[in-house]
Amino acid sequence: MQRSDTAPEGIAGYVSPYPYLDRLQEKMEERLDRKVPATGRFCGFCYARLRDTDTVCAFCQTSTSERETVREIPQEVLRAYKTKQSTEARWVHSGAFFGLIVASVLFIVLVIWGPGPLGHPAVGFAVLIGGGYVLAQLFGTFIGAQIGYRSGARKRDAAWGRFLVERDGTTSPAETKTPAR
């Protein structure tokens, strides 16, 4: 089985105990944004959308004979993906905002105390605009996104784990499937 997507260090230093959730995240976000129909044919284990001809789920390898497909993704499952999405977004936005604050403080410091040409308002504005952009990228898109990914993925995975225990009594797909012969 290919497991190249789960390098030991994982993404941003976090390794999900459920690798298929990361691969499903984008699909679930499309569903959350209502870019795809709510109903269809979904894997009975992980709720990935299956084609009419699929007999094995490409995400969790569960076959449709082991688990009946379902017509909709449970709300509880969608909420877990939503939590991941909004946690990550919040970290990115807060990080970017922090970057802009830092740039604004630098602007004020330069304009008031900047020695010689550094105190020229043009320099201050260049720092405010250019530095604001760079710092927003650094703290938002770079640092915030990493922290947000870890935090959001942990929350999502914990919610999925609770859902599995409630549904199957175990978090392991192997224990709920009939052994392949």
Ligand SMILES: [Zn+2]
């Ligand atoms: Zn599946």
